[in-house]
Amino acid sequence: MSFAVDTDPDVLPEPDTETGIELGLGHFAVLADGTKADSPRFLRRAEKKLxxxxxxxxxxxxxxxxxxxxxxxxxxxxxxxxxxxxxGPHKPSTTLIRDNRAVYVENLAV
Structure with missing residues (x-):
């Protein structure tokens, strides 16, 4: 699956990096460079409070x-x-889009 989006040149700078994402159970997502995004714990706390x-x-x-x-x-x-x-999903996805030219996602049937 690929997406092509036209944006104004002033909106986003042209990044020259690419990354891959692996969604997991221990961490919400792990990027190709080893950066780990934690699961949203604030949501679990709010659900317990509810x-x-x-x-x-x-x-x-x-x-x-x-x-x-x-x-x-x-x-x-x-x-x-x-x-x-x-x-929750919008914050990490927005940073990925701003920082990378292409994002590859691994699709697993767990």
Missing amino acids: KKVHETLSRKAKGSNNRATGRAKAARQRVRVADQRRD
Whole structure:
């Protein structure tokens, strides 16, 4: 699979390097030069916090003000987790695109 993208010359400088990516279990990604990108731990922490918030919400009496406060707290935490899931892959991919002319991805059927 290959992609060709036309951009304005002022947007991105013309890099002259190429790299390969290997996605793994121990690390999120390992580049050809040995650079390792860690898995998003902040997302796991946010998911654990969401679980705790839901547990406390389940103990509240239906119709109470405490339950309404707990529902608002759970909603905020759900939004935070969704934002982190959406934003997580974009940061490393953007740096790879800016720094390299070509990016090769290994496709494994694990």
